[in-house]
Amino acid sequence: MQGLRTFPPLDKCMKHQDRTGPPQGTIFDIPTPSLTLDLPRLERNAAAMREKVRQLGVTLRPHVKTSKSIDVLRVLTGGDAIPITVSTLAEAHYFFEHGVTDILYAVGIAPAKLPEVAALIRAGCRLKIILDTPEAAAAVAAFSDANDLPIPTLIEIDTDGHRAGVAADDPLLIEIGRALGGNRAGVMTHAGASYDCRSDDETVAMAEQERSLTVEAAERLRAAGLACEIVSVGSTPTVHFGRNLDGVTEARAGVYAFGDLVQAELGTCAIDDIAIGVIASVIGHNRHHGRVLIDAGFLALSRDRGTAGMPLDWGYGAVCDAATGELLDDVFVSSTNQEHGIITSRSGEIDFDRFPIGSRVKILPNHACATAAAYGRYFVTDGSERVAATWDRVNGW
Amino acid sequence: MQGLRTFPPLDKCMKHQDRTGPPQGTIFDIPTPSLTLDLPRLERNAAAMREKVRQLGVTLRPHVKTSKSIDVLRVLTGGDAIPITVSTLAEAHYFFEHGVTDILYAVGIAPAKLPEVAALIRAGCRLKIILDTPEAAAAVAAFSDANDLPIPTLIEIDTDGHRAGVAADDPLLIEIGRALGGNRAGVMTHAGASYDCRSDDETVAMAEQERSLTVEAAERLRAAGLACEIVSVGSTPTVHFGRNLDGVTEARAGVYAFGDLVQAELGTCAIDDIAIGVIASVIGHNRHHGRVLIDAGFLALSRDRGTAGMPLDWGYGAVCDAATGELLDDVFVSSTNQEHGIITSRSGEIDFDRFPIGSRVKILPNHACATAAAYGRYFVTDGSERVAATWDRVNGW
Numbered sequence: 128m129q130g131l132r133t134f135p136p137l138d139k140c141m142k143h144q145d146r147t148g149p150p151q152g153t154i155f156d157i158p159t160p161s162l163t164l165d166l167p168r169l170e171r172n173a174a175a176m177r178e179k180v181r182q183l184g185v186t187l188r189p190h191v192k193t194s195k196s197i198d199v200l201r202v203l204t205g206g207d208a209i210p211i212t213v214s215t216l217a218e219a220h221y222f223f224e225h226g227v228t229d230i231l232y233a234v235g236i237a238p239a240k241l242p243e244v245a246a247l248i249r250a251g252c253r254l255k256i257i258l259d260t261p262e263a264a265a266a267v268a269a270f271s272d273a274n275d276l277p278i279p280t281l282i283e284i285d286t287d288g289h290r291a292g293v294a295a296d297d298p299l300l301i302e303i304g305r306a307l308g309g310n311r312a313g314v315m316t317h318a319g320a321s322y323d324c325r326s327d328d329e330t331v332a333m334a335e336q337e338r339s340l341t342v343e344a345a346e347r348l349r350a351a352g353l354a355c356e357i358v359s360v361g362s363t364p365t366v367h368f369g370r371n372l373d374g375v376t377e378a379r380a381g382v383y384a385f386g387d388l389v390q391a392e393l394g395t396c397a398i399d400d401i402a403i404g405v406i407a408s409v410i411g412h413n414r415h416h417g418r419v420l421i422d423a424g425f426l427a428l429s430r431d432r433g434t435a436g437m438p439l440d441w442g443y444g445a446v447c448d449a450a451t452g453e454l455l456d457d458v459f460v461s462s463t464n465q466e467h468g469i470i471t472s473r474s475g476e477i478d479f480d481r482f483p484i485g486s487r488v489k490i491l492p493n494h495a496c497a498t499a500a501a502y503g504r505y506f507v508t509d510g511s512e513r514v515a516a517t518w519d520r521v522n523g524w
Numbered sequence: 525m526q527g528l529r530t531f532p533p534l535d536k537c538m539k540h541q542d543r544t545g546p547p548q549g550t551i552f553d554i555p556t557p558s559l560t561l562d563l564p565r566l567e568r569n570a571a572a573m574r575e576k577v578r579q580l581g582v583t584l585r586p587h588v589k590t591s592k593s594i595d596v597l598r599v600l601t602g603g604d605a606i607p608i609t610v611s612t613l614a615e616a617h618y619f620f621e622h623g624v625t626d627i628l629y630a631v632g633i634a635p636a637k638l639p640e641v642a643a644l645i646r647a648g649c650r651l652k653i654i655l656d657t658p659e660a661a662a663a664v665a666a667f668s669d670a671n672d673l674p675i676p677t678l679i680e681i682d683t684d685g686h687r688a689g690v691a692a693d694d695p696l697l698i699e700i701g702r703a704l705g706g707n708r709a710g711v712m713t714h715a716g717a718s719y720d721c722r723s724d725d726e727t728v729a730m731a732e733q734e735r736s737l738t739v740e741a742a743e744r745l746r747a748a749g750l751a752c753e754i755v756s757v758g759s760t761p762t763v764h765f766g767r768n769l770d771g772v773t774e775a776r777a778g779v780y781a782f783g784d785l786v787q788a789e790l791g792t793c794a795i796d797d798i799a800i801g802v803i804a805s806v807i808g809h810n811r812h813h814g815r816v817l818i819d820a821g822f823l824a825l826s827r828d829r830g831t832a833g834m835p836l837d838w839g840y841g842a843v844c845d846a847a848t849g850e851l852l853d854d855v856f857v858s859s860t861n862q863e864h865g866i867i868t869s870r871s872g873e874i875d876f877d878r879f880p881i882g883s884r885v886k887i888l889p890n891h892a893c894a895t896a897a898a899y900g901r902y903f904v905t906d907g908s909e910r911v912a913a914t915w916d917r918v919n920g921w
């Protein structure tokens with residue numbers, strides 16, 4: 128465990144205004160809590176997904192809600208111009224301003240957002256939206272007519288009973304397809320229920336269910352004389368475990384870029400593939416209760432308890448040696464308050480000498496998307512302690 | 525339920541760059557999701573706490589981690605210059621820049637942060653820090669000596685076994701007190717276990733336990749010849765239910781400013797006192813599963829499940845009519861994904877006509893601190909639909 132470093136001199140004190148300044152030195156020089164991104168791991172995860180989707184014979188449309196960073200996207204694409212998925216219009220603006228033109232906004236459209244959608248389309252963005260009701264379809268068609276502007280729209284299909292969408296065999300599907308008229312661009316789904324799968328075989332089956340029901344929806348539309356060009360599916364687990372994507376045109380996945388503890392338990396990555404971590408300082412010992420306190424609480428780690436229902440519950444995060452990245456698997460972040468994390472031992476006994484006051488640890492997140500959202504930037508490391516760059520994120524709405 | 529509004533004209537489309545612009549109109553004109561703050565409720569909550577602490581005969585040191593806003597603080601103080609509590613050094617910088625001088629940073633100090641602390645003190649900020657180990661006390665004393673600068677420091681006392689601190693009767697208390705030397709400024713505690721109390725009587729007893737053990741720690745220090753000027757206690761529940769604060773010099777509380785569903789269940793506020801809410805749009809209907817989809821997911825509402833263990837579980841938030849504020853108590857936000865919230869009915873039956881596509885709802889949070897942290901600003905309302913101002917927050921570290 129890395130011990131307490133010498134205090135930096137006063138004239139190197141980071142002021143409030145300098146918080147967005149360039150990185151200096153190592154992960155032992157940055158403020159805590161901070162978010163780090165291991166570039167070699169990101170590159171490895173990106174290459175694996177590109178190869179997987181190449182084998183499946185479809186287009187990769189990565190979901191950038193995980194990273195919200197053009198620099199991360201450049202690694203994901205491997206240099207190609209590829210389409211992306213976004214979760215907010217703030218992301219759509221940001222990535223379009225950085226040169227990405229084919230963007231799917233994959234959250235059901237609120238009609239009040241259509242003017243902002245239209246402005247992006249008029250500026251040259253090939254933005255697409257989604258919906259799952261005749262009412263929303265009528266609103267899009269009316270807006271499109273009134274503004275003489277096609278709004279390419281995918282119909283969201285419910286393939287797993289998990290969240291949103293219209294079922295492939297629901298009469299509403301055809302009604303929505305008709306209501307959209309010339310704005311109809313295809314169908315899409317997200318089998319979020321894949322996160323509830325507890326074996327590879329279950330996830331393989333879920334991937335096939337996601338594919339087959341979405342293709343069925345597309346075929347029903349076509350049989351009704353309604354063109355359906357795009358057939359879009361995906362989640363990190365279903366793309367990872369998918370065997371074939373016949374009839375599908377594109378696959379979406381997001382969290383594969385970083386991986387996390389939930390993904391490790393689902394089998395889509397190993398713990399050693401997790402590319403982000405929160406660097407925290409040890410700030411206290413409660414010896415009577417066997418607790419090490421760190422300065423990363425639920426704002427720094429998120430309240431996500433994604434591993435709570437999984438075989439191994441990591442609490443609010445797994446603890447690693449900050450210097451070596453080695454997983455300390457007998458301890459975990461068992462509880463959090465706003466700016467406090469509490470590390471306890473699974474055995475009940477904790478060796479306080481491994482966590483000196485002022486030493487640093489790296490916390491791996493349950494859910495990368497949730498944890499990263501608390502930060503405005505990544506401290507990008509080269510796989511060692513060294514910070515090579517800072518990359519910004521686009522948060523908010 | 526407020527229906528779908530007419531689309532704004534294209535030239536009023538909010539662009540990315542305009543997202544921080546001044547407010548216009550009502551809560552039906554702002555983007556969704558957005559955070560609203562009901563000013564009359566905030567004023568009422570602020571006045572009630574000032575009166576409570578006046579009766580207790582101590583100084584109020586509000587915790588600004590809830591609001592992170594100088595505008596909110598001005599309401600809390602009622603115009604007086606009062607001391608504050610912060611949870612990050614970013615807050616300390618921000619409030620000091622806005623004229624607040626007496627600031628307690630109430631998270632155990634990481635020695636690497638001492639240069640930043642010293643810079644604030646040298647600039648005129650009466651900043652105080654906390655710690656609970658002899659190692660941290662030695663680091664503060666060494667830093668203070670090396671820089672010839674007193675660093676006023678409170679010793680954190682564990683009065684409830686909940687989180688951090690040294691017990692009042694632990695020999696370490698005197699050791700820490702001696703190690704601090706001239707930096708020793710007092711003792712402090714936070715009885716977070718008050719959140720586990722399930723009756724007023726339990727919370728009254730917890731408040732007395734918080735008081736008596738902290739005063740005992742102060743008296744032990746004094747008996748050992750170690751001055752102990754400040755005796756600081758508090759949490760919103762223990763201050764609300766406290767009967768006397770003999771021996772205490774100041775009380776800290778934060779979330780009382782806004783209230784939330786957890787506080788309502790603890791009895792420190794009523795649902796009608798909750799001053800913040802998230803305005804969200806209805807974006808989809810999953811009729812087969814009885815779900816209304818909104819565009820406020822776990823980033824907009826937070827993953828906090830504070831009411832999960834309470835008599836009434838509000839899921840990820842309570843749903844109100846956006847226009848009237850009326851609580852729709854038969855429904856709640858039962859699950860969330862990153863940008864999706866799912867409203868379901870407690871009875872299993874949901875009336876979709878009450879939630880037309882494009883209509884808006886207001887979601888009350890489980891935990892105000894967690895939910896507010898996702899936003900850079902408040903849309904401040906005058907108690908009606910009208911947005912009267914926007915107030916900024918200082919997030920991050």
